[in-house]
Amino acid sequence: MSISTLPVRTTFTNTAPCSLGFDQTVPRQLVHRAGVTEVFLTDGVQIQGESRSVRIAAQWPRHHALYQPDAQRFSDPMLLVETLRQAAIYTAHRFHGVPQHHRFIFCDLDFRIEEPALLRIGGAPLRVVFDGRFSPEDGRTDTRLAARFDAAVEVDGRRCGQGSVRLLAVGERLYTALRRRRNASFGAPVQPVPRTLLPASEVGQARPENVLLSRGTTPGTYAMHLDTSHPGYFEHACDHVPGMALIEAFRQAGHQLLRHSARSDTHVMTACAVSFDAFGELDAPVTIHADEGPKEARSGERLVRVSAAQGERTLARATSVYLPHRTAASR
Incomplete structure (x- = not known):
């Protein structure tokens, strides 16, 4: 992608064996969605002995009211963005102890689709795995956590691309102070x-x-x-x-x-x-x-x-x- 000035992240592969399920979604509260139909994650595991490494499973629908395939039957790339958002929040809550009532503020986000042909819609929903690393920054407190979530993205078992997001999770009082500070x-x-x-x-x-x-x-x-x-x-x-x-x-x-x-x-x-x-x-x-x-x-x-x-x-x-x-x- 020689014309691009997009960040190049170091990607990795978690080789530790683990099994992931695709039969039901994770609780909607863990991805900050109001409706069950808007939850794309189905499972997640933390790699044993590696507190920062996770594998997150998701299923992408063939049809969705907002994220619809285009005329050439390519899945909407925004599905990847929303799944990345959900995976970062889910990992923070489930594996890093962030309280469910904390607010999430996203500072930056980037993604690359390296094999677009893998996003073509076929006869079944796509099975997606995020091979991720959640890296908290220094200075964590009971009311504040800053972290970056990087992930390699697999679709139906094949490497498709990568994504990264930096987030800030804060308690309600700190969130209100930040909103007022920004002249809300x-x-x-x-x-x-x-x-x-x-x-x-x-x-x-x-x-x-x-x-x-x-x-x-x-x-x-x-x-x-x-x-x-x-x-x-x-x-x-x-x-x-x-x-x-x-x-x-x-x-x-x-x-x-x-x-x-x-x-x-x-x-x-x-x-x-x-x-x-x-x-x-x-x-x-x-x-x-x-x-x-x-x-x-x-x-x-x-x-x-x-x-x-x-x-x-x-x-x-x-x-x-x-x-x-x-x-x-x-x-």
């Missing part, structure tokens, strides 16, 4: 504003109700549509703009930008690195800015840089890599 307004949630949303086909979505963007006033600029009643983006009550919604908005912006610059080509996002800089408030509009980087001639990869802002404040920044579907299918 705690105003009334934004109500959906009537506007012409982009067509679902332009942003890599199958359903129009999942579109997050409308066209902005200048090329590469978009207004983010925040509907706090959406059952996917606001799966449970949230006092700020969800990080997963921001990442999806970034993905959609990249699809729309490339759809016009690449003309006949359609693309799939194969890598992304996101940094979260500030809490996004629900009572102020969010603007998405996207611009395209150089094309990698040999592989056809396209680089897109995206950011989200409220006024002069940057909420998050991302660098994403997209690959033409015809190339992804042959890898």
Whole structure:
């Protein structure tokens, strides 16, 4: 991925034998989901003698209201992102003693899909294993834990890619102090504003109700549509703009930008690195800015840089890599 400036993580393989189940989901409270149908993890074990090493099992559905396969039958890459999020939270709770009432703040996240063809939908749900390492940082207290979770990703027994996330788990009092320190307004949630949303086909979505963007006033600029009643983006009550919604908005912006610059080509996002800089408030509009980087001639990869802002404040920044579907299918 020569055009990419994404972080390169050191990956590893846990060789210790262990068995994982795929027959039922883990408790939803351990992954901070309100609905059982939104839980993708099915099991997890800590490697004996290695307190930081875990193997986490998950099952990806063939069809989901939010994470749907595209027209070429590739699984939504956001499934990998959401599973990475769940795996990090689950590991913190189950194996590192983080209380269930703690709040999780994600500082950065990145992933790479190295074998996109493994994400093609077949006749059964995909079995996924995260071969992970949870590394707490110094300075842990009863109310605060900072850590990084790195994982190699296997799909149906074959290496598919990797992901990493840095998180901060804090108690309620500390969380409230952090929110106030960031000048949180705690105003009334934004109500959906009537506007012409982009067509679902332009942003890599199958359903129009999942579109997050409308066209902005200048090329590469978009207004983010925040509907706090959406059952996917606001799966449970949230006092700020969800990080997963921001990442999806970034993905959609990249699809729309490339759809016009690449003309006949359609693309799939194969890598992304996101940094979260500030809490996004629900009572102020969010603007998405996207611009395209150089094309990698040999592989056809396209680089897109995206950011989200409220006024002069940057909420998050991302660098994403997209690959033409015809190339992804042959890898």
